[in-house]
Amino acid sequence: MKFLVLTDIHSNEDVSAWANKIIEDKGADFVIILGDITQFGPKSWAENFLAAFKVPVYAVAGNCDPPEEIMDAISKKALLLHKRKIFIEEVPFIGLGGSNPTIFDTPFEMSEKEIESSLDPLMEMNAVLVLHAPPMGINDTIPSGAHVGSSAVKMIVDKYHPRLVLSGHIHEARGIVEENKTIFINPGPAMNGFSAIVTINGDKIETEMLELK
Numbered sequence: 001m002k003f004l005v006l007t008d009i010h011s012n013e014d015v016s017a018w019a020n021k022i023i024e025d026k027g028a029d030f031v032i033i034l035g036d037i038t039q040f041g042p043k044s045w046a047e048n049f050l051a052a053f054k055v056p057v058y059a060v061a062g063n064c065d066p067p068e069e070i071m072d073a074i075s076k077k078a079l080l081l082h083k084r085k086i087f088i089e090e091v092p093f094i095g096l097g098g099s100n101p102t103i104f105d106t107p108f109e110m111s112e113k114e115i116e117s118s119l120d121p122l123m124e125m126n127a128v129l130v131l132h133a134p135p136m137g138i139n140d141t142i143p144s145g146a147h148v149g150s151s152a153v154k155m156i157v158d159k160y161h162p163r164l165v166l167s168g169h170i171h172e173a174r175g176i177v178e179e180n181k182t183i184f185i186n187p188g189p190a191m192n193g194f195s196a197i198v199t200i201n202g203d204k205i206e207t208e209m210l211e212l213k
Helices: 015-026 043-051 067-077 112-122 151-160
Strands: 002-006 030-033 057-059 084-088 091-096 128-131 164-166 175-179 182-186 194-201 204-211
Touching: 002 015, 015 194, 043 067, 091 112, 112 151, 128 151, 164 194, 175 204, 182 204
Parallel strands: 002 030, 030 057, 091 128, 128 164, 164 182
Antiparallel strands: 002 194, 084 091, 175 182, 194 204
16 A cells, blocks of 8 residues: 655645645555644635545544544545544554644643543554654654653553554654654655655555655
């Protein structure tokens, strides 16, 4: 399977057009969206954005997405992964939107306890985690040098050893990290032209970070 990963669109009108071109050029089977589809709404923008894709879309909402509105939009126009597990070609994909608490008091934040209790019952070994917020210490560094990821996500990662962890949220922390046989990807904010292609073929994972020129 091959899929395009997008995050942090923040209502950028240009994203769907260039993303569809990548899908066609790379032969992607589907799209995974890691949240912050909108900049605090509205629901109608999210619905139009999700409906523009030419392949199936799996998505979670981010901390800047009003959760009830945007999760309803995802449910209507895509497949909502928040607090759910689905199997794609026998690979388990487990999703959680929102973020751990921030200093900005954004619409969709959860306590670390809620993050843990939401993910733990769904988890199994060797899964793909589809998140908005990264684990503490990985792809989570802000310009001050502080780590602002989720300690609960890190605990889940250490416990279940997923094959792949996809997250966004921290715009400055774009990158790929491999640790303890888990690959962590932050594709970078799509609002700035960043994305990633991931191919899973059995136990083999190939990644390609993309940037509009």
